[in-house]
Amino acid sequence: MVFQIILLLCSIYAISEQAAGLAISSSCEAKSSCGNVRNIPYPFGIGAGCYVDDWFEVVCMNDSLGSPKPVLKRLNLEVLNISLEDTYRYSRSTVRVNYPTFSNCTNSSSRKQNVELANSSFIFSYYQNRFVAMGCDNTASMRFSDDSMIGCSSRCDSSKVVRYDDSCNGISCCQTTITSGLNTFETTIDPIDPRKPAVTEGCKSAFLVEDDWFWESGSLINMSSIMSHVPVVLEWGILDTSFNTLPIAKKTAAEYNCYDHNYISDSKYQTSYTCYCNKGFDGNPYLVGGCPGKVFKAVVYFISLFFLLPFRVRY
Incomplete structure (x- = not known):
């Protein structure tokens, strides 16, 4: 009994x-993993009828090495993991993506329009990302749709290695927090003083990046190599x-x-x-x-x- x-x-x-x-359907559950991402939960999904709308459609694609990776189809961003949990109460849940960086290997100014999230189900997480610039004599900024901007400057140092535990405080590396509700921005890279002739060589980069990842990886980031992508956290609703x-x-x-x-x-x-x-x-x-x-x-x-x-x- x-x-x-x-x-x-x-x-x-x-x-x-x-x-x-x-x-x-059970067919959706059977397709809920791709590559290293073992759980793609609804409202995200792979295949027709497995996601709530097009913003949450994930496709499983092969990269140049033939390894499968999940990609948000409309944004063309690789998914690293998805969270349904509301980490910060009354904020959106999150999806961690592999986001492209911006680099400039000349001594002139340059700018790049980034992946736009306007009118989408996503925004860049204010809590979990920051803006970073790396390189010598580098002024980098994020310009927003209302023409406001934030940025920072990094000066020269003989060291080739960035150490985030030294606060990335303006010597070959600088960083700043971002604004809340951010869904679109343009990245610019300029010489610190455009009136003076360039005295440095090498590439400069600027990028949005997940705060925790940069903190943990900072001591291993080498200035001589430009990263093509870094982890970024998007909030979704x-x-x-x-x-x-x-x-x-x-x-x-x-x-x-x-x-x-x-x-x-x-x-x-x-x-x-x-x-x-x-x-x-x-x-x-x-x-x-x-x-x-x-x-x-x-x-x-x-x-x-x-x-x-x-x-x-x-x-």
Whole structure:
């Protein structure tokens, strides 16, 4: 009788776990990994019907070495990992991508328009990225759509190695925080004093980069090599037109909660939504039944432990 109760509880738990998959087909679950990314959760997905809208479509592509890698199709950015968790409450969830850097190997000014996120489901994370410039006699800046800008300058040093633990404080490397709600910018690289003839050679670079990655990798970054891509964190939310088509948008439940983000994108007022499993639940809040209760799991465990413990005692 005891084992029948345990079996019944386990069966109920298994059914609750399977319910999360009812909103998407089994074929979508079979395609939820690509290369080194083992979990591509809904609302992202690979294949028709496996993602909430085009912004969340992922394609599995082979690089020049034939290795598969997941790519956000509309942005053409490689996905490094996806998080459904709301790390900073009331911010969007995140997707970590491989983002191109900008370099200039001449002594003249240059500029580059970056991948634009305007009117998309993504913004550059204010909390987890920073702007970095590397090189000798380098002034780099981010220029925004309203013509405002931020930037920093790095002067010369004989050292070839950047050490972030030295604060990247303006000697061959400089860094600054970015603005919140950032979705588009232009990168510029200029000599520190354009009136003077160039006295230095070598390439200069400027890029947005994930703060934690740069902190951990800083002591290994060599000034003599220009990185083509670095990790960048994007925050994401489902635009209201797509969110309102989801079954969870028309329900209220104790297991999960959703909230809206109102912001200006490309001079237009936009709303997107992020969901999370409430305290005591975990899983995927974008799927029907996607947040099974931690409490229920704990009850199953402790009941099993209580009934099985006498059989484990040996004298």
